[in-house]
Amino acid sequence: MTNSHPIRIAPSILAADFANFGAECRAxxxxxxxxxxxxxxxxxxxxxxxxxxxxxxxxxxxxxGTMDVHLMIAPVDPYIQAFADAGADVLTxxxxxxxxxxxTLQAIRAAGVKxxxxxxxxxxxxxxxxxxxxxxxxxxxxxxxxxxxxxFIASQLQTIRDVKAMIGDRPIHIEVDxxxxxxxxxDVARAGADVLVAGSAxxxxxxxxxxxxxxxxxxxxxxAAESARGEMA
Ligand code: DX5
Ligand code: ZN
Numbered sequence: 001m002t003n004s005h006p007i008r009i010a011p012s013i014l015a016a017d018f019a020n021f022g023a024e025c026r027a028x029x030x031x032x033x034x035x036x037x038x039x040x041x042x043x044x045x046x047x048x049x050x051x052x053x054x055x056x057x058x059x060x061x062x063x064x065g066t067m068d069v070h071l072m073i074a075p076v077d078p079y080i081q082a083f084a085d086a087g088a089d090v091l092t093x094x095x096x097x098x099x100x101x102x103x104t105l106q107a108i109r110a111a112g113v114k115x116x117x118x119x120x121x122x123x124x125x126x127x128x129x130x131x132x133x134x135x136x137x138x139x140x141x142x143x144x145x146x147x148x149x150x151x152f153i154a155s156q157l158q159t160i161r162d163v164k165a166m167i168g169d170r171p172i173h174i175e176v177d178x179x180x181x182x183x184x185x186x187d188v189a190r191a192g193a194d195v196l197v198a199g200s201a202x203x204x205x206x207x208x209x210x211x212x213x214x215x216x217x218x219x220x221x222x223x224a225a226e227s228a229r230g231e232m233a
Contacts, residue, residue: 005171007225008194008196009033009034010198011028011198011218012037012148012202013059014039015204023062024208031202031211033218034065034195035065035066036068038067039070040069040070040072041072042072045097047146056083060086067088067090068090069088069091070092071091075097076097076104077104077107080107080113081111084111084112090115091116092116093115094120095118095119096123101131105117116137116138116173116175117131117137117138118138118145119138119163120145121155125163126162128163132166132167132170138172138173139177141156142188143177152178152179152180154187156176160176160192174192174193174194176197181198181201185224185225186224186227189226196221203217205217
């Protein structure tokens with residue numbers, strides 16, 4: 001099975017220097033990042049807190065490309081307009097975040113933003129089936145959301161395959177988030193993912209003063225994913 005989208009690497013700034021986010025976004029893009037992944041956590045839907053729309057607005061001028069905002073919050077709807085106004089290109093809400101994911105996705109698109117739906121590891125791919133015509137992206141979580149640096153949950157490869165089979169030839173991105181590194185990238189690419197979120201595996205070994213490692217890390221993750229795809233062609 002092939003995927004028409006090129007592999008995209010989306011560094012998660014959850015693993016960046018929190019005192020230096022603007023410079024970290026610029027460094028990640030200079031190092032070859034395709035998208036910048038911004039993890040919004042509310043201490044309620046997930047057991048951790050990060051930041052909200054004001055931070056996204058502050059980051060916007062430091063990101064040339066796609067700002068991919070992952071909303072790990074409940075409720076979602078009261079904040080959609082604020083994240084749209086902050087300049088998000090993609091807003092991804094969790095299917096588990098409330099009873100009205102369909103309405104949430106409608107509201108995201110109505111705000112002029114690409115809509116994503118995320119699936120926790122305990123949620124089957126079929127939960128996204130009724131939403132296929134409303135989403136631009138399906139994010140398969142390969143860790144339980146809330147923290148960076150967790151181990152990849154290999155059983156989620158089947159969920160990626162199920163999502164891939166389900167979307168058929170719709171131009172929906174399959175994003176994978178959690179524990180992606182050079183070891184797991186080939187498996188997720190083979191399963192059908194095209195947007196690879198990686199936090200620790202991108203930012204490890206470098207800093208804004210010494211960003212060379214970021215470039216090497218991104219090149220290595222991309223090469224691992226692309227070569228696995230190449231083997232399938
Ligand atoms: C987890 C976040 C992820 C996280 C990934 O809740 O959604 O985006 O930052 O971090 P790594 O790549 O370190 O698993
Ligand atoms: Zn994320």
